[in-house]
Amino acid sequence: MNRFLLLCLLLLILLTACGKKAEKGIALAQVNKEILYLENFKATFGVEEWDALNPELRKKYIEDWVNLTVLAQYADEQNLNKSLAVRQKMDYAAKKIKANALITQRLAQVQVSEDQMFNYFRLHQANFQKNAVEYNIQRIALKDKLNAENVMTQLNQGMSFNEAVQRYSSEELKAKNGFMGFISSAGADSSFWLAARNLPEKGFGLINKDQLWFIFRILEERTTSQEANFEDYRAEIKRKVILEKQDQIYQELIKEVKSQTGKIFYY
Numbered sequence: 001m002n003r004f005l006l007l008c009l010l011l012l013i014l015l016t017a018c019g020k021k022a023e024k025g026i027a028l029a030q031v032n033k034e035i036l037y038l039e040n041f042k043a044t045f046g047v048e049e050w051d052a053l054n055p056e057l058r059k060k061y062i063e064d065w066v067n068l069t070v071l072a073q074y075a076d077e078q079n080l081n082k083s084l085a086v087r088q089k090m091d092y093a094a095k096k097i098k099a100n101a102l103i104t105q106r107l108a109q110v111q112v113s114e115d116q117m118f119n120y121f122r123l124h125q126a127n128f129q130k131n132a133v134e135y136n137i138q139r140i141a142l143k144d145k146l147n148a149e150n151v152m153t154q155l156n157q158g159m160s161f162n163e164a165v166q167r168y169s170s171e172e173l174k175a176k177n178g179f180m181g182f183i184s185s186a187g188a189d190s191s192f193w194l195a196a197r198n199l200p201e202k203g204f205g206l207i208n209k210d211q212l213w214f215i216f217r218i219l220e221e222r223t224t225s226q227e228a229n230f231e232d233y234r235a236e237i238k239r240k241v242i243l244e245k246q247d248q249i250y251q252e253l254i255k256e257v258k259s260q261t262g263k264i265f266y267y
Contacts, residue, residue, distance in 0.1 A: 028062050031069045106253050110245050117237045121230050135196040136220035137180040140164055141171035141212045148213035155204055194235050
């Protein structure tokens with residue numbers, strides 16, 4: 001074979017290999033013969049969370065993935081994958097992932113109408129006949145969940161909330177030491193109000209809003225003279241209705257799939 005034909009053959013092999021890589025997406029790293037692709041990483045990490053990460057944290061998570069892959073490959077070399085206990089755990093994990101994917105797909109179809117929510121409110125009206133509550137909130141704004149969790153850990157270990165605001169907060173409200181003032185269920189910051197309702201005394205809350213992660217605490221709670229109505233509990237009612245529907249859909253899914261399954265034996 002002359003040099004020209006050899007170069008053409010090598011070029012064809014290279015282009016074919018590149019094409020196969022391109023089909024799988026963008027390569028982030030490679031450990032021995034195993035290539036780690038961006039699309040696979042997003043599928044396990046979560047697309048929205050990945051897009052919200054800054055470059056430094058992305059690099060760290062990729063390195064964690066590489067380290068995990070290195071350890072997994074070494075475990076295979078040590079024949080740990082042939083251990084009965086390990087194989088049973090892998091089999092159970094695979095079943096759980098597939099089952100959760102099926103359940104999530106079915107639950108995504110849940111829709112809640114205004115009539116359904118209002119009917120729930122009327123049926124359980126006695127549970128909602130309370131005066132409206134407002135919360136005085138102080139918050140810390142962070143750019144990603146990992147940083148928020150790190151700051152939350154420091155707060156739980158005794159760091160002053162005011163110090164954490166000045167050291168870590170990344171919004172203009174930092175100039176006011178993160179004070180939001182009193183918030184209500186009908187205001188623009190109703191998501192904080194909803195999260196605050198379930199906050200334990202002297203505890204810290206964490207919510208994701210407007211592409212930021214907020215750690216917050218309640219400074220003061222006050223009851224207004226205005227009676228709480230349907231609108232005050234809209235978000236809570238919707239959540240309760242969805243939970244009821246989810247259980248119903250889950251039971252229907254189990255019944256449907258079991259009816260299509262050949263035979264089930266219990267020993």
